[in-house]
Every structure is written in C-alpha cells, then in structure tokens.
Amino acid sequence: MTNKIVQALIWKENGLSILDQRQLPSVLHYEHYTHSQGVAQAIATMQVRGAPAIGIAAAYGVVLSLKQHYGTTPAWRSAVYADIDLLANSRPTAVNLFWALDKMKAIIAQESTDVLAAATACAIAIHLEDQTANRKMGELGAEVIGHSKGLLTHCNTGSLATGGYGTALGVIRSVAARQSVAIYADETRPWLQGARLTVWELAQDGIPATLIADSAAAWLMKSGAIDWIIVGADRIASNGDTANKIGTYSLAVLAKQHGVKMMVVAPTSTIDWTLENGNAIEIELRDSSELLPESYHTPDSLVSAWNPVFDVTPATLIDALVTERGVVLAPSTRAEGIARLRNA
Amino acid sequence: MTNKIVQALIWKENGLSILDQRQLPSVLHYEHYTHSQGVAQAIATMQVRGAPAIGIAAAYGVVLSLKQHYGTTPAWRSAVYADIDLLANSRPTAVNLFWALDKMKAIIAQESTDVLAAATACAIAIHLEDQTANRKMGELGAEVIGHSKGLLTHCNTGSLATGGYGTALGVIRSVAARQSVAIYADETRPWLQGARLTVWELAQDGIPATLIADSAAAWLMKSGAIDWIIVGADRIASNGDTANKIGTYSLAVLAKQHGVKMMVVAPTSTIDWTLENGNAIEIELRDSSELLPESYHTPDSLVSAWNPVFDVTPATLIDALVTERGVVLAPSTRAEGIARLRNA
Numbered sequence: 188m189t190n191k192i193v194q195a196l197i198w199k200e201n202g203l204s205i206l207d208q209r210q211l212p213s214v215l216h217y218e219h220y221t222h223s224q225g226v227a228q229a230i231a232t233m234q235v236r237g238a239p240a241i242g243i244a245a246a247y248g249v250v251l252s253l254k255q256h257y258g259t260t261p262a263w264r265s266a267v268y269a270d271i272d273l274l275a276n277s278r279p280t281a282v283n284l285f286w287a288l289d290k291m292k293a294i295i296a297q298e299s300t301d302v303l304a305a306a307t308a309c310a311i312a313i314h315l316e317d318q319t320a321n322r323k324m325g326e327l328g329a330e331v332i333g334h335s336k337g338l339l340t341h342c343n344t345g346s347l348a349t350g351g352y353g354t355a356l357g358v359i360r361s362v363a364a365r366q367s368v369a370i371y372a373d374e375t376r377p378w379l380q381g382a383r384l385t386v387w388e389l390a391q392d393g394i395p396a397t398l399i400a401d402s403a404a405a406w407l408m409k410s411g412a413i414d415w416i417i418v419g420a421d422r423i424a425s426n427g428d429t430a431n432k433i434g435t436y437s438l439a440v441l442a443k444q445h446g447v448k449m450m451v452v453a454p455t456s457t458i459d460w461t462l463e464n465g466n467a468i469e470i471e472l473r474d475s476s477e478l479l480p481e482s483y484h485t486p487d488s489l490v491s492a493w494n495p496v497f498d499v500t501p502a503t504l505i506d507a508l509v510t511e512r513g514v515v516l517a518p519s520t521r522a523e524g525i526a527r528l529r530n531a
Numbered sequence: 532m533t534n535k536i537v538q539a540l541i542w543k544e545n546g547l548s549i550l551d552q553r554q555l556p557s558v559l560h561y562e563h564y565t566h567s568q569g570v571a572q573a574i575a576t577m578q579v580r581g582a583p584a585i586g587i588a589a590a591y592g593v594v595l596s597l598k599q600h601y602g603t604t605p606a607w608r609s610a611v612y613a614d615i616d617l618l619a620n621s622r623p624t625a626v627n628l629f630w631a632l633d634k635m636k637a638i639i640a641q642e643s644t645d646v647l648a649a650a651t652a653c654a655i656a657i658h659l660e661d662q663t664a665n666r667k668m669g670e671l672g673a674e675v676i677g678h679s680k681g682l683l684t685h686c687n688t689g690s691l692a693t694g695g696y697g698t699a700l701g702v703i704r705s706v707a708a709r710q711s712v713a714i715y716a717d718e719t720r721p722w723l724q725g726a727r728l729t730v731w732e733l734a735q736d737g738i739p740a741t742l743i744a745d746s747a748a749a750w751l752m753k754s755g756a757i758d759w760i761i762v763g764a765d766r767i768a769s770n771g772d773t774a775n776k777i778g779t780y781s782l783a784v785l786a787k788q789h790g791v792k793m794m795v796v797a798p799t800s801t802i803d804w805t806l807e808n809g810n811a812i813e814i815e816l817r818d819s820s821e822l823l824p825e826s827y828h829t830p831d832s833l834v835s836a837w838n839p840v841f842d843v844t845p846a847t848l849i850d851a852l853v854t855e856r857g858v859v860l861a862p863s864t865r866a867e868g869i870a871r872l873r874n875a
Contacts, residue, residue: 434746
C-alpha cells in the first residue's frame with residue numbers, strides 16, 4: 188500500500204519535481220524546477236500546498252539557490268538570502284516554511300563547511316523525517332481513537348500535503364488499516380482540497396471515502412455518524428491554539444456541541460513557540476476571485492468576497508494534539524503538556 | 532427600486548415563462564412552458580427553486596393542465612390529477628408545493644364552477660399574495676432587527692425564490708433601505724445559490740454584498756461583524772422546527788455559540804400544521820454528481836458523496852420567526868405563539 192502513495196515532491200539530482208495539485212484529480216502532472224524562484228512561485232500559486240510540504244519544498248528551493256550561487260562570488264550569500272526572502276514571502280500562515288528556512292539559514296551561516304552538501308543533506312533529512320513523523324503520528328493517533336464508527340476530515344493533509352503518508356490523513360490511513368470505518372471528507376471550499384485531493388488520495392490507496400459539502404458537517408454530526416474530526420495544522424501557538432484551513436474553527440465549535448471529538452495532527456515543526464496564543468497568527472486573505480463567479484470581476488462591481496483561507500481554533504476546543512513526539516490530550520488543560528514537546 | 536427586481540416566474544395568456552436560474556448570473560434566459568409536465572421538470576431540475584416560487588410555479592402548472600384537459604372528456608379530472616401527481620413528485624421537502632396543489636385540487640373538485648377560470652384566478656392570487664406577504668415580512672423583520680452592523684444570509688430567498696422581493700432577502704432589502712448595513716452571503720454549496728443568485732440580485736438592486744465560503748461563517752461571527760443571520764424555510768413544523776437549505780442548522784448552532792441571533796422568514800404557507808416537530812420532515816437527497824468531480828463518476832469508484840440538500844433547525848435555536856401574519860419571538864418558548872398564526 189505504501190509504495191502506491193503519490194508524492195507531492197520528488198527531489199532529483201538536477202532539481203525538484205513538484206506535482207501540480209491544481210490539476211488533480213483529472214491530470215497527474217509534475218513540473219520540474221531548477222531555480223528557487225520557480226519553487227517560490229509554485230508555493231504562492233498553490234501548485235504545492237499543505238504546511239509540511241511547503242516547508243520541504245522551501246528547503247529544496249534553498250538548495251537550488253545554493254546550486255546556482257554558492258561560491259560563485261565572495262558575496263554569494265546575499266544572492267541566496269534574496270532567494271530565501273522570496274520563498275519566505277510565498278505564503279504567510281504555515282510556520283513550517285519559516286522553520287525550514289531557519290534551518291537552512293543556520294547551515295548557510297557556517298564558514299568551514301561545504302554548505303551546498305550540508306544544505307542538500309539537511310533538505311533531504313527534513314523530507315525523510317517528515318515521512319517518519321507522519322508514520323509515527325498515524326500510529327499514535329489511531330491508538331488515541333481506538334474503535335471508531337466514523338471519521339471526518341477537512342482540507343487535504345495526506346501525502347500531497349506532507350513528505351508522504353500524511354498528518355490527519357495519516358491517522359485516518361492508520362485507523363483504516365486497523366478496522367472498518369466510515370470516512371467522510373469536507374469538500375473544503377474555495378479550493379476543494381477535499382473533493383480534488385483527499386478522496387482521490389484515499390481511493391488511490393483502496394480506501395472508500397464519502398464527500399460532503401462543508402455546510403453538511405453539522406448535520407452529519409447530528410446524525411451520529413462520526414465520533415472524531417481529524418485535521419492538520421498550519422501553525423500552532425504555545426498554548427495549543429491552532430491555525431488551519433478555513434472551516435476548522437467552525438468544525439471545532441460544532442463538534443463540541445455534538446459530543447464529537449476534535450484531533451489536531453501536526454509535526455512539532457508546526458508549533459510556533461514564539462507565540463503565546465493564536466491571536467497573533469497572521470491569517471492569509473487570498474484573492475476574491477477564488478470565490479466570485481467571473482461575471483462579477485468588474486471594476487464597478489457591487490459584489491465582493493471575503494476570503495480568509497485559514498482560521499484559528501482555540502485550544503479549549505481541541506481534544507487531542509498528536510505530534511511525532513507524543514500526544515497531548517486536552518491541551519488547554521495542560522500547558523506543561525505542550526511545553527514538554529519542545530525538548531522531547 | 533421595486534420595478535427593477537427580476538422575476539423568476541412570468542405568467543402569460545398562453546403559458547408560464549420560467550427564468551432558468553441554473554444559467555445565472557452569466558445568462559438571463561426565460562424558458563416558456565405551455566404544458567404542466569414541463570413545469571414539473573423545471574422544478575425537479577432546479578430551473579426554478581425556492582419554496583414559495585415552487586408553490587407558485589406548481590399552481591400555474593395545474594392551470595396549464597386544465598387548459599389542456601378541462602372539459603375535453605367526462606374524465607378530464609383524472610388527466611389533471613395525473614399532472615398534479617407529477618408536480619407533487621418534483622421536489623419532496625418544500626411544503627408550499629403541496630399547499631398550492633391542495634388549493635388547486637379544492638377548486639378542481641367543485642362541480643358548479645368554471646374550474647379553469649377559478650384556477651387561473653387562484654394561481655394569480657397565490658402569486659400576488661406572495662409578493663404582498665414578502666413586503667409585509669420585510670417590514671416586520673426589519674423592525675425586529677432595528678439597528679444592525681451586519682447581516683448574513685444563506686442560499687437565495689429573494690425575488691428568484693418567491694413571487695417577488697423575497698423572504699429573508701426581503702427583510703435584508705428592507706433593512707438596507709432603512710440604514711447602511713454590511714451584507715454577507717454564504718456561497719451555499721453545492722448549488723451556489725448565494726454566489727450565483729443572492730449577491731447578483733442584491734447588486735441588481737444597487738445593494739453591495741460580500742460573498743463568503745460557507746465554512747467561513749463561524750470565523751465571520753467570531754470577528755463580530757454580524758448580529759443577525761436571516762434565512763428562509765422550506766417547511767416549518769407546528770413547533771417551529773425549520774427545514775431549510777443544508778447548512779442552516781450549522782449556522783444556527785454556531786450563531787448560538789457566538790451571541791448572533793437567528794431569524795427565519797417565511798409565509799405561513801410554509802408551516803406544515805400536520806407535523807408536530809421537525810423529525811418527520813423528509814429531507815431531499817440529491818445526486819452525488821452535484822458534489823463529485825467528474826473523474827469519480829465511474830461504476831467502480833471508491834468515492835461517493837452524501838448530498839442532503841436540506842437540514843432541520845430546532846426551534847430552540849431560532850430567535851424570531853417572521854411571517855406575513857406576524858412575528859413570533861423565540862418560538863420554542865411559546866407554542867401558542869405559532870399556533871396563533873394558524874387562524875390569524
């Protein structure tokens with residue numbers, strides 16, 4: 188089963204191949220990048236998306252910049268830093284991007300190393316460690332869930348969003364490997380990651396899945412069909428407040444009202460220890476054209492759109508935070524529980 | 532302003548012109564029907580939709596059947612009843628459809644009347660009375676709301692869904708005529724009535740509107756931007772439980788958690804006095820192809836969809852029920868309040 192899982196990112200000697208997720212599920216097309224600017228553009232235009240995958244892509248982007256500039260002039264570092272700035276400005280919310288760039292910057296700052304070789308090794312390690320972390324989280328999450336009649340997920344958090352296997356979708360894969368369970372996916376407007384990516388990924392693995400409109404989730408909960416909602420994260424504050432795809436906050440409020448439990452699955456690279464809580468997380472507002480039919484795209488149109496693509500779920504609404512370093516149950520009731528993940 | 536409002540249904544001497552709402556907002560096209568079967572098909576395929584508009588269209592459909600069959604043979608009634616059955620089976624949830632057909636059946640049963648003339652007059656009266664009811668509800672609802680900073684609506688409940696002006700959108704029009712107010716509309720998946728119809732109708736009237744993804748409603752509420760959610764209804768039980776477009780229940784639960792108030796606006800023809808509560812309301816499940824990308828439409832696909840297009844909001848989550856016969860505040864706390872609408 189594992190080997191069949193499609194990869195969002197494939198690193199090759201001469202560059203990074205990125206699966207163009209905008210064309211899924213109808214077309215499976217990889218674009219090959221040999222320069223970091225192309226990678227930054229691929230992130231900004233959502234050819235590749237998902238917090239962990241963005242971090243990995245950015246790390247490889249820095250390697251491509253080093254391939255171009257390292258040692259060419261005494262001032263090669265400023266060229267590389269300019270490329271890093273471009274990568275850092277590609278998407279604002281997912282912290283994994285900045286975490287990966289910080290790791291690369293630490294290598295670049297070293298004087299007595301083969302920086303290109305070290306950076307390449309680091310990027311590959313970030314990629315592989317993410318896969319290992321996903322497998323670990325899958326097992327940990329499945330154990331927390333135990334027997335389940337039904338699971339609901341939002342957005343796409345699978346192989347396409349990570350180094351492979353997935354965060355929330357990794358847990359779902361692990362639960363499905365243990366028992367028969369009904370799996371529901373929100374279609375996830377406006378970009379339809381659920382409809383285009385999540386159910387497609389599951390079907391590739393031979394796992395049946397049922398798609399629902401985002402607004403049907405509450406009615407599904409009321410029907411008693413699900414006992415857990417499982418989502419990923421783009422940034423988690425020190426207190427457990429979690430920024431994730433728009434609609435996650437809605438699901439968390441609804442889950443609490445229906446006795447459904449809420450699980451967040453993310454590697455510790457998603458935790459932003461500099462933030463005390465979720466209030467300071469920058470929420471990306473994307474173009475209104477993602478929501479508005481084309482006939483409204485006129486300068487004098489009275490119709491506009493508000494298109495925040497993330498929201499923040501307070502830790503008080505989260506029942507389990509699953510990371511590769513362990514699980515924190517009810518994180519809002521145990522601040523030390525999250526803190527212990529920091530140096531685990 | 533009034534005369535500019537687009538009409539979903541235009542009755543003419545020789546038939547019924549129905550605006551094909553599936554083609555909006557890019558194409559404004561009326562299809563002209565001279566037989567009731569065509570009207571039934573137009574309702575089933577959602578060329579015309581919205582509970583009050585469906586009821587009016589069905590009444591005109593019966594008139595078309597009478598034009599064809601009345602007096603042609605002694606058994607003309609059975610031909611008309613067959614057409615009425617077809618109309619009754621076009622959509623299951625909106626009770627206005629059955630209410631209008633019952634009115635027409637009462638006329639058809641009369642022996643000593645010009646049934647065609649009486650039925651025509653009755654259909655036109657249903658249409659005109661709906662417009663009058665909408666204006667009345669608009670004023671009543673606006674008075675309940677008083678000053679508002681922002682309103683959110685779901686689906687389309689405007690001229691396109693009614694005889695003209697609208698139910699929930701009628702209230703919004705009336706509020707907007709009195710004061711400056713921010714108006715938000717859910718795009719309303721899967722059919723996008725909000726994106727294609729509601730903001731389009733408002734813009735036609737010169738009223739600015741902001742579209743949001745359905746799943747962004749909770750985040751909008753959390754931001755403090757709105758104080759009322761205003762929706763229509765497809766069927767209301769005797770206790771105030773309300774069936775309406777999928778996602779309404781979700782909004783009602785979320786509204787309660789955010790201190791936002793919930794208003795249902797519907798003519799009394801939407802109240803099904805035969806139902807004690809909302810549990811017995813039949814919820815229409817539409818085809819999964821409305822949600823699933825085309826590449827999943829294969830016989831062996833592991834991907835399915837659950838597509839209920841309505842849900843039921845318990846009366847306990849409704850702060851105001853606005854009808855043409857008056858307003859009932861907090862209907863779950865005053866059963867006699869709803870009952871008094873019956874014979875008002």
